[in-house]
Amino acid sequence: MNTQKIKGLRGEVTIPGDKSISHRAVMFGALAKGTTEVRNFLQGADCLSTIECFRSLGIEIENTPEKILIHGKGLHGLSAPSDILDTGNSGTTTRLISGILSAQPFETTLTGDASIQKRPMKRIMEPLSMMGADIVSVNGNDCAPLRINGKPLHGINYSSKVASAQVKSAILLAGLYADGETSVTEPVISRNHSEIMLNYFGAEVHTTGNTATIKPQPNLTAQYVNVPGDISSAAYFIAAGLCVPNSEILIKNVGINPTRDGIIKVALAMGGNLTLLNENHDGEPTADILVKSSNLHGITIEGDIIPTLIDELPIINIMAAAADGTTIIKDAAELKVKESNRIDVMVENLNAMGASITGTDDGMIIEGGKPLHGAVIDSYADHRIAMSFAIAALLADDETIIKGRDVVNISYPTFYEDLSKLQVI
Ligand code: SPQ
Secondary structure: OOOOOOOOEEEEEEEEEEEHHHHHHHHHHHHEEEEEEEEEEOHHHHHHHHHHHHOOOOOEEEEEEOEEEEEOOOOOOOOOOOOOOOOOOOOHHHHHHHHHHHOOOOOOEEEEOOOHHOOOOOOHHHHHHOOOOOOEEEOOOOOOOOEEEOOOEEEOOEEOOOHHHHHHHHHHHHHEEOOOOOOEEEOOOOHHHHHHHHHHHOOOOEOOOOOEEEEOOOOOOOOEEEEEHHHHHHHHHHHHHOOOOEEEEEEEEHHHHHOHHHHHHHHHHHHHHHHHHHEEOOOOEEEEEEEEEEOOEEOOOOOHHHHHHHHHHHHHHHHHHOOOEEEEEEEEEEHHHHOOOOOHHHHHHHHHHHHHEEEEEEEEEEEOOOOOOOOEEEOOHHHHHHHHHHHHHOEEEEEOOOOOHHHHHOOOOOOHHHHOOOOOO
16 A cells, blocks of 8 residues: 555545444344344455355355345254355354354364464363363364364353453354353453344343353344444544544444443543544444544553453554553453464564554553654554554655555455545645
């Protein structure tokens, strides 16, 4: 990507559907009886991987530009795939579908791309095995490919070491098929889209503190799902509006679920001029977000807020580089096991642009306020890295080139188009 330092950004952007919610709508629709209609579905490569996996499991899914129709066959309606399931680049698809496949009366092998084959799967293999699942890592390295031989499952009370919605969701989905209640306790609560949507489809999930409990179900019922805009995608425009001088951007229809809204809290704590408008609290809450250029200052980001902004930490690094003073990020070791090692990759690329950032065991320290200059950036095939540095490029002198720029297709296929629609002043 070639961009030059610009003087200001103005305009409006409507963010595409939430990736986490789009995945879950397809999965739960496939497990429900009847036709589930999904509006504002994210047509990103990760969510398309989920669609393809469920088609391979015998579910008819119609994908048109206006809506997705999932002709679900109920909890016991999946059939054995004729080939290995391909989960692409998607950790969410890989881990959640494993919970479902653990209870099916057939054997499945699933795998994904080079990045997926390095991401840790022991975190789901362990609890699913405790439930009675037969799930093995084919290469014996606790990563995909995974071979799953479905078995009758029993309920467990599981205490997870990591705050992970993917671990929690895999266990809850297996719990739908178990012989008794299943509960998952997390050290800190992670995004709760599965709990909300499972209840909407007729399951019984209760949350007390950091524990989610599900009862086994005879079936789920098809629903209408309108997917809110993805706050993780909105984050790039929040950062652009706050950090590029003379800017004002209205970001429309963004999901502001409190288990995902850490970026809003951080932007405000850094001194950002950010206002929520048109809040709607029916189902998954949404709002429009108005951001204006601000003089940001460094802060410490740690503890319970981390899971609510884990995917936004790369772009928060860019905001921190533009801010005055020091930003310290702690308790975010999970960044090392995402699509890339997001600590190492941020440190390498941001320093290449003239910033001052040091990696730590569980985060990073950024000395803000250093002028950024253009550089050649390697996205390491990670969509969030490519989008973060497209915004950093707007703050830099000279040209920035992003290697692997098209990886934005994973979660935000129209990202560059939407960015270039803003009026440059
Ligand atoms: O699906 P994937 O590849 O894991 O995607 C990422 C992302 O940046 O888009 C993580 F790399 O988001 C995860 C997120 O980090 C999506 C997710 C979900 O939909 O349940 C939960 C988070 O992961 P985890 O491991 O904390 O549960």
